[in-house]
Amino acid sequence: MLAQILLLGVTMGAAYALIAVGYTMVYGIIELINFAHGEIYMYGAFMCLAFTIASTPFQAAGAALFAGALAWVVAFDRMLERSGSKPLAQGCGLAAALTLGLAVYGGCLARIPFPVSFLLAVGLAAMLGVAIEIVAYRPLRDSPRLTALITAIGVSLVLQNLAQVIWSAENHTFRKYDAHPALFLRQNMPEGTSFWQTLVEGHYLQAGPLSMSLLQAFILLTAFALMLGLHLLVTRTKLGMAMRACAQDQVAARLMGIDVNRVISITFAIGSALGAVAGILVGLYRDEIKPTMGYQAGVFAFSAAVLGGIGNIPGAMVGGLVLGVAQSLAIYWELSEWSTGIAYLVMISVIILRPAGLMGAQLPRKS
């Protein structure tokens, strides 16, 4: 029983770690607590859901308008940076917005196989992260920190409530999804079993006293593969080096010929994509997707990031796992109504007693 509950904790912890990485990367590079990160997680889950099950025309139109706006922002910014011509950038933005808007509209009305919608949703969420940075955070990069933090709260409010307008406040679930099952983990199941049954209720992997559903295995594998990939990206590639350089000193990085804006955009894109993956996986695992899911998950993941030492990527991964296990232990000891409090307690005590986190080096205080 204990082992089983610990497994649950590790599964949720892996998801927290994926989200926490997004907080910590952004904090590392622009020293901003990105309050909107939880909303990106929620948006990823909703877009994946919208693509896999058939949406109402209102939901499809809302999602399409929103995606179109994102496409406009990102395309406009990239084109303006590259060509310097405003009309060209506007044309490009308009074209991108129309294309993506129509594609999302069609995609929401149709039913798309789960793996494809998964990738599309992750891509859209990455775009959302980049667009938020361009619209809300970039103009404030030289303002007092308080200004950017308040803006981040505003972005989070707007996104969460926009999702409520488009999708309503009720719980949504992937359970309705029965189409296109053949593409996903269906090989050994009898004819007529739904995708849902296959993934969640179907196969269990037995290892001694432990039994693990396919979905749990999938979450753990995906999360660990992505975190390994991220670690390699940051430590072994030129892009990772540029990211670390920007985190250390943006002026020096610029002098070395690094396009700082581009690196920041990529950081937001990667962090948001990982958050969206976590959102979809948790949405499947918990079997509920709702506009407020990003708030709670965001708080837990932020605590995990603080626990590991904010700005420290391996620290965020460890912090996520520790927090997940701690919460599952609270359930084991029948303190489940207090389990959310563990995140806050961990957060407060780590900040007071060891602000650099479990794995963080003592950072110099920046003014």
Next chain:
Amino acid sequence: MTQRKGKAARSSSGAWRAPWGWLAFVAAAACLPLTGNSYLMGVGIYALLFSILAMGLNIMTGFCGLLDLGYVGFYGIGAYAAAVFMNTHELSFWVALPLAAALGALWGTMLGAPTLRLTGDYFAIVTFGFSELVILITRNWTSVTKGARGFPDIHKPVLFGYEFVRFNPTAFYFLALALFSLTVFVMLRLESSRLGRAWFAIREDEIAAEACGINLRGYKTLGFAIAAAFGAMGGAFYASFSGTLHWSAFTFSESVLILCMVVMGGLGSIPGVVLGSCLLVMMQEGLRPQNLAAALAPLGVPASSIPGELRWIVYGALLILMMRWRPAGLWPQKNVAAEFAEEADSAP
């Protein structure tokens, strides 16, 4: 009261701080019950209550420049403390109110002393976590707070044998106005005091302030305790006015709402903060789905197409737009406005 206020204003500088402005405001506000409209008075009570809270938060975020994301935690502590004092311990409202405020100050000191040495972001997060813990405790400490179902039938204030009633809110309105005047008076005094100047120095440059001999931790903790006391006082009033307490009145979104009032009116500016609170409370009323539906019905907009979440989208957008184009607020305090202008000039 009038005379004291005049004195407060004479010792400070700046035309807008003249006592006549505040006296005129209070006098005008005192005329509202003449309309006899209890809906208007209800809105007025909320505007005054949120002004008190926003002025309290303004000490931290406006005067000291520290973002407090859990201010509502003190509001909640004050509300539940007053409820427990009045119902469980049978104390009168007039005793429970200062006790609740003192308890708020105590909690402010206990939370502030270890955390105020942290840099801004960490402080914001600790306060946020604190307010979430307050909610969790009010939900689960059933023996004292009556748990998640809420605290019912909180006693009303009794003054010279007259018991206040919710449905004829005139008495509550004047109580709110009195507490509001007290808060404004204290804030004006604080702003032009040695304490206030120390806070402004901390806001503008911590290192320079420390070099000038300002005890950072002491002054910040004092500020936090005073802010918390006003939050708790507002909570005690709210407990008695609403008659029931439920944890959902003390969520993070309320903290954001109060922050929004401070930011919109102008960080550090007392009249600005009051303006921001009044505007946002009015907007909250205007953006209620049923009021919006009534206003838009002549244009042929069906009520069903008006989303209930609109007001939060507006608040969020307000925060973003204000921070981008008018970070010093609608009625800025001179120093804050100068600071933001300086930042903008020095930006490349």
